[in-house]
Amino acid sequence: MIIALFPNINKQLSKDLAIDIREFLNSQNITVVAEDEKAQVIGAIPLSEIDLTTISFMISMGGDGSILKLVHKYAHLDIPILGINLGHLGFMADVPISDLYPSLQDLIKGCFQLHKRVVIEGKSTSHKGCFAVNDIVVHRGSNRCLVKIAIHIDGVYLNTFEADGIIIATPNGSTAYSLSAGGPIISPDLEALVLTPICPHTISNCPIVLPANQKIQIEYLSNYDPIEIHADGLNYYELKKSEIFEITRSKKNFKLVSLPRRDYFSTLRTKLGWSGKLR
Template sequence: MKVKTVALFPNMQKSQSTSITMGVREFLFQRNVNVVAEDLIAEQIGANPLTSVDPNEVDLIISLGGDGTILRLLQRHPELKAPIVGINLGSLGFMADIPIVDIYPALEDLLKGNFKVQERLMMKGTTIHKETCLAVNEIVVHRAKNPSLVDLAIHVDGMYLNTFSADGLIISSPSGSTAYSLAAGGPILTPDLEAFLITPICPHTISNRPIVLMPKDHIKIQYLNEYEPVEVTYDGFANFHIATGEVFYIQKAERTCSLISLPGHDYFSTLRQKLGWAGTLKN
């Protein structure tokens, strides 16, 4: 595939972000690649405005920041379907796994087509008021302003699973299994799996454990207490509240998140580095 147009999404709050982004832009310009960026920062980094091209004309997306930068661009620009490569400007990320020192070799691989695209599962959430959201990592139902545990009843494909008394529930994709769910005691799922992971947050009963479901399953969560509404967040974005008796639905989204995998940057090496595993091969 010949790369003609690349969209840059830098996290301008990161140190050295502007200079690194301008270096990437210049590298691409010299190779006759049209570089676009969000209209508010395009002039600042010497790129063309994102609105100057049809979203379908964008061949690749380069995110410069961390995993959060990738999640934000997906939320702000759902019209972009091009595969994403994440260059990490801070500590190593699970999705943004290219370190600064590897930027230019990574760019060479991109322009040569020397990469693979991994399609990662996304989730769709829907309220009874037909409000919707998309998530790459997780959808969280949390007790919000309530000072005590809340009761959340779960049905899977119409069958009752359990009522969790907890601070909340995390419904995670495999990509999100290394995020909030992991901190709450959930297992790690490799990102090429297709599955839903339900992890209770600080459950009252210690036997309430995480459970993995098939992605074809439709999940219904009902809030039972006569307390203040609970809050629904998705990939760190807060948007919905669920009142007593209301339900929230979660299912597999029609679209996926396309992430680029470059040579020399595999998921397991990232996992070992990020989690500080010290195991070594033994003869």
């Protein structure tokens, strides 16, 4: 088995822990690889020396943002990711340091589930397109006032929102920016998308949940500066007046390793600080 380790070697905790993880995995007869500039530091084999398609798992060390960066950097690979959390509890990076080695044992033994989560793609006539694991955000950008954005679903007119923007989130991203903007939490295993207006002028403009296979067309109507499109907060594009941006469900999935020692709902309760108790 080959496991790719992705630490932040500029942070002492991450670097030291990566060395310990590499030693532990090597003791279990597992080959550990890392990006070339990090491999020598932690004693792993450089990625450039192997066929990347032979990697069984990627281990991200950081938070949910680290996982998103990893997915985008290696978008051409279809490898499951396990997230080790080195900061605040994450929804994706949910393995704490305190439970690290029992979790790695579960991974090695095959005691895990593989969740294939929805990924979305966006494109317009002016750029080649993008994809997102969490969300695609259409925002007013440098404009100082609300902008008008028309939405069509499978070619059928839905509404024109006068707002700061629109968030189109996957179930995985429903607990990110969309939640902060008043959107619902969607179970990550559902095939759905949520469209959430950002600060709409009309308070009756509520979030709407849609089937993931429906095509969402976004048209910018205001006579202002171009607005901004952000995919997972990593890729940036501009959308000009009358230009249409189209969002569809991607053919690819994001594969996240889920261990029996953790579950989504316990992470949800802890992350959101829910205090309800069984009676």
